[in-house]
Amino acid sequence: MAETYLAVKWLHIVSATLLFGTGLGTAFHFWHTCRGGNVDAIAAAARTTVVADFVFTLPAAIVQPVTGIALAMLAGYPLGSRWIVAAIALYAIAGACWIPVVFIQLRLRDLAAAHAREASAPGSEFNRLFRRWFILGWPAFISMLLILWLMVSRPS
Numbered sequence: 001m002a003e004t005y006l007a008v009k010w011l012h013i014v015s016a017t018l019l020f021g022t023g024l025g026t027a028f029h030f031w032h033t034c035r036g037g038n039v040d041a042i043a044a045a046a047r048t049t050v051v052a053d054f055v056f057t058l059p060a061a062i063v064q065p066v067t068g069i070a071l072a073m074l075a076g077y078p079l080g081s082r083w084i085v086a087a088i089a090l091y092a093i094a095g096a097c098w099i100p101v102v103f104i105q106l107r108l109r110d111l112a113a114a115h116a117r118e119a120s121a122p123g124s125e126f127n128r129l130f131r132r133w134f135i136l137g138w139p140a141f142i143s144m145l146l147i148l149w150l151m152v153s154r155p156s
Contacts, residue, residue: 107129
């Protein structure tokens with residue numbers, strides 16, 4: 001039982017680290033690159049951001065709730081505990097922001113590639129979508145910070 005708990009806990013911590021770290025790292029990289037204005041660099045950063053989301057973020061996003069529920073059950077925490085319910089609600093908020101962000105990133109990647117081929121600056125559609133991407137990132141980021149706090153503190 002103790003070995004199972006530790007294995008699930010390890011998976012939960014690793015997936016939380018990947019989810020938060022990859023999300024923050026790729027978002028910063030893409031945001032910073034877009035601020036620089038080099039359309040070739042923007043296209044490359046957009047491609048990398050999309051790949052990172054599918055290789056790291058998506059699997060971690062799937063593992064998180066599975067291992068979280070398993071940990072709560074193994075530790076004997078009621079799933080109706082306030083901190084667990086709050087974490088689930090915050091996770092839903094983060095997911096509600098992240099899902100549209102994935103589709104925005106795909107479009108930004110395609111627009112950036114087209115502008116790079118044409119050697120032209122990103123246009124109004126790119127800028128509008130980039131603003132939406134940036135705005136949606138904040139509630140997801142804050143939600144993930146709060147979830148990490150709840151996981152560590154488990155307030156009653």
